[in-house]
Structure formats: C-alpha cells, structure tokens
Amino acid sequence: MKILKQIFNIYTLIVISIYSVLLYIYFNHFDSSKLSDDNDKWGTFGDFFGGTLSPIIGILSIYLTYKIIYKQSEESDQNEFKNMFQILFQSLPEEKKEISINKLVGDKAILKLNSDFKLYFEINSKKDSNIPKNHQKNIENSFLSIKGDAKDSFGPFMKNLHNMLKFIDSYCADNRKSDYADLLRAQFNSHELLFIFYNAIGSTKHSKFKNRLIKFDFLKDIKDDNSIDPDLRNLFKVKQSKYPINFSVWKYHIRIEKNA
Known part of the structure; x- marks a missing residue:
C-alpha cells in the first residue's frame, strides 16, 4: 500500500505541474493578467484546457492503473512465496530427524x-x-x-x-x-x-x-x-547451466528434483 500511495502522489504532482505550466503558457501568450468578464473568452479558455489536458490525463490514468495492477500482482506473488517458503522451512527439522x-x-x-x-x-x-x-x-x-x-x-x-x-x-x-x-x-x-x-x-x-x-x-x-x-x-566449482523455472505455488507448477 505504501508503494501505491507513492505512485498516486507522483501522479497527482504531475497533473498539478501540467496544469500550472499550461496556465502560465496561456496567460503569457494572451497577455492576460486579469480575469475576464467575457463568456466567450472563458469558453475559449475552457476549450484550450479541455483539449490539451484530456489526452494527457487519459494516458496518465492508463499508466497509473497499470502500475497499481502490477504492484498488486507483485505483492501477491511475494505473499505466496513467503507462505510456501515457511511451509518448506518448517519441515526441515523433522526431515533432519x-x-x-x-x-x-x-x-x-x-x-x-x-x-x-x-x-x-x-x-x-x-x-x-x-x-x-x-x-x-x-x-x-x-x-x-x-x-x-x-x-x-x-x-x-x-x-x-x-x-x-x-x-x-x-x-x-x-x-x-x-x-x-x-x-x-x-x-x-x-x-x-x-x-x-x-x-x-x-x-x-x-x-x-x-x-x-x-x-x-x-x-x-x-x-x-x-x-x-x-x-x-x-571439485566445488560452478558449472554453467540454465536454471529452469520449475517450482512454484498455486499458479505455478511444482517439480521436485530427483537428485539433491
């Protein structure tokens, strides 16, 4: 949850920064130091921000959603790893006996x-x-x-x-x-x-x-x-070999080595 909160804070900071930059560009370009009473100008102002920010926010939202799902999946995998490791760990003393x-x-x-x-x-x-x-x-x-x-x-x-x-x-x-x-x-x-x-x-x-x-x-x-x-x-030296992924929990397939 801490990581997800950090991602959300970064996302919020990016959006605020973009808003600030666009405001500066808009007012600097049109030399507007005062708020206008003209509805047409407000309409133009809204169109400018809406047209500019909507795609950016959309892309950032997709990215944020992806990161959240990825982190949740990663955390789930590590929880599964911890549970399985504990099961194997606890069996060692009995096997030694x-x-x-x-x-x-x-x-x-x-x-x-x-x-x-x-x-x-x-x-x-x-x-x-x-x-x-x-x-x-x-x-x-x-x-x-x-x-x-x-x-x-x-x-x-x-x-x-x-x-x-x-x-x-x-x-x-x-x-x-x-x-x-x-x-x-x-x-x-x-x-x-x-x-x-x-x-x-x-x-x-x-x-x-x-x-x-x-x-x-x-x-x-x-x-x-x-x-x-x-x-x-x-004789205790490394021999190059590829380590096959062959052990896992729940969503993984488990294969026990015949020779330890």
Missing part, C-alpha cells in the same frame, strides 16, 4: 556420515592407481557408500534444501534473495554444512544444487575449514 545410520539419528547420524565419507574417500584414493587420480570417481564411490549405509535416509532432507534454494532463486524478489538464503543458512551448524558440501560434490548430477550453493555463498562458514581435503575443494 529422519537421517539415520545404524542406531544413530539426526545430528549424530550426520557426524557419523561425515566421518565415514572422509574415510571412504581416503580408502578409494589409495586404491586409485590413475595418474592423476580420478577424484570425481573416488568421491562418487564414497558418496554411494554412505548413501547405501544410511539407506538414503537423508534424501528428503537434501531434496527439500535444494528446492528451497531453487524457490528463492526463481521467485523471491531480487532485493530479498540474499536475506532468505542467509536465513536458511543460519539453520545449519558447521558439520551440517560440511554434510551439505559432501552432497553437492557427491555426484555430477548434483551440479545445479552445487551452483546454487555457490551463488548464495551458502557454505561460507566452512570456507576456512582445514579438515576439508583440497582435492574435494577443487
């Missing part, structure tokens, strides 16, 4: 999976006789190992996280995207962010997820983590 390996669940399971991933990667790297070593293949084999051990229990959690990032990327107002991404990032501690990092590089199929993490600098809190293998860091 579903992550399990052996008898460990939630946060403890994530710590175990991080440790196992690192161990599997070291083992696979030692077995790799290629020169240079095929780090991507070693990482993918390591990721498949922990995925199997956890029976893919972290799948829903990672898919939801990716969909939230896609949702922010595609439908959040440009000047609020970083705010929402930071709000989402603040929900994760350092070992959860490390687990997200492993998921991002765990398969070449996760490139869109990885690119969005980079775009929003989502893992900035673990940039200085010396425990991360340099070979793993080198």
